[in-house]
Amino acid sequence: MNIRQLRAICEVVKQGMKISSAAEALCKAQPGISRQIREIEGELGVQIFHRLRNRICGLTPAGEEVLQVAERILLDVENLRAIGREHSSHDTGELIIATTHTHARYSLPPVIEQFAGDFPGVKLTLRQVSPIQACELVAGGSADIAICTETSRQLDGLVSLPVYRMAWDVVAAADHPILRERTITLAKIARWPIITQTFSGKRVITEALARAGRAPQVLLNGADADVSKAYVARGLGLAVLAKVAYEPGRDRKLRLLNVQHLFEPSVLNMSIRRHHYLRAYAMSFISRYAPHLSLDVVRKAVAGDRVDLARLREKLPVLTTAD
Amino acid sequence: MNIRQLRAICEVVKQGMKISSAAEALCKAQPGISRQIREIEGELGVQIFHRLRNRICGLTPAGEEVLQVAERILLDVENLRAIGREHSSHDTGELIIATTHTHARYSLPPVIEQFAGDFPGVKLTLRQVSPIQACELVAGGSADIAICTETSRQLDGLVSLPVYRMAWDVVAAADHPILRERTITLAKIARWPIITQTFSGKRVITEALARAGRAPQVLLNGADADVSKAYVARGLGLAVLAKVAYEPGRDRKLRLLNVQHLFEPSVLNMSIRRHHYLRAYAMSFISRYAPHLSLDVVRKAVAGDRVDLARLREKLPVLTTAD
DNA sequence: GACGCTTACGTTCGTCGTAACTATT
């Protein structure tokens, strides 16, 4: 058995059961990949791929099981390389963080600034995507850490730790009529056009209004916090923002509505691929971003020991400002 | 990187940092092993072994981490082979159970008889050892399942599931004076010489008497249940036996003392190496031996998901007779 | 005929064992 053979299997699956695409992705000729696969099938004594008319078209049940283990082995091979780099060049390497606009723009900058100062040799990459994509990037090994609100479905092989509760704000233009109201209710919010954001912000407002039997009048959808703020400033509507995205000093044309009682804070997760080796600088990043998280807990959770998430959630600090 | 290289590393460690022994164990020449190691050290860019005066004498910190991951990879490689065998020859293979005398002789025979009938193609091996050795065999990959009472220290990489509570009996010769007592107390037991067994039986009696401020008068130590019974039958003393080891039909010369109130039942564990692939027949064996254990729980526990052991323990049946 | 995989074959690279060498005890 060979690591190359396992890589061939995984790549063929990743490329949608195409040997030729896998060969290209691995910079090899097709016949090589073809043989690697037949060789390991011969050695294990089972068909891994379902062949239909001389063409590969799916995994056999045995193949499903093989794939799972093969992926774990390849991950561990990557981990060995990371261990090597860790001990040969402690403070140089790469750290890829997948997150949404809100965190890339508002909650992460101070941490990243500090981190970049401390680890000039680490190439830090920020991938700004949707929460689901962020998790998928991490699960697929293309990113180290995902920082995003909870996604509906947990990918397996992914360890998610709650790190903050995110409070929400509703903002309005300084001369917006709603500011004359003494108390804000969901019903009053629902009267005005709303600029919803792409990800969790949208869900938060929709669900909250649904609880009050209302639906938002969506003026504009698919905006991020910055876009939302621009439209709100022009008086076109209200927007729900993560509290961290409101900057009193810069957002002069905006006013906050007092809505803590209307919107439940969302849980912000940090997701890491299970069994992924975390370089020392990655741990350092984590402890800077979430100083209340014990690194030992992180290490254990990633190693596969199940951690008492409920207890972690209980004492989660609320994320309000980035600094 | 190569699986061979990883195997070389693990074998050298296993052989107590001896390259030559590792070479022999792997049926290779020394220079080959030597080179494999230097090659992977070169590729990872770190020293794995500590070298002192041209001689290997320990793992570096990096080596410790590498070893851990390398072992996991080798285990997974073994798992791939097992998956192959599972799907190519479902009902043939090997099953190695490491357990103590009591279970080999008393609690397992009916299950094994049934199993052997159902899976004639499976070579079943029973390794009769101490509880600690049983766990070590499983942790080292030399056995599939360990069945034994809890050991003081949990080996890492080992998943232990509680399967039964083992009740204890004290037996005496039919004409033993203690049988004239109306109620049995620890103090009364402590008056007589005791034949202690090698493993948990010894601890049980010692700890129980210690709670009553007594120490056992040990007449003979290191016996198993059968040896104990023979001496007890000759009137040489009392013995603490697992309830399952007392056979009323055969043990005519022995009498039971009513001691449920004196000896706390011990928890019997089933231990499996974490991430070890369990063949279908192994699962079948488990469900026969412990029908109250959900196979899904077993599968999850072995896969690394932590299971609520406390809840499992609560509703543990008491093991009294084997059938 | 284009696409996708397999078979065939010669080259290249890697792995292994023997043997000679070096260092430690």
Place this chain on the structure above:
DNA sequence: AATAGTTACGACGAACGTAAGCGTC
């Protein structure tokens, strides 16, 4: 001298790419 590990070298085998073959769309 004996033990433990490294270096050197030649032989064998595995992996790769090119080219040709086969079956499907």
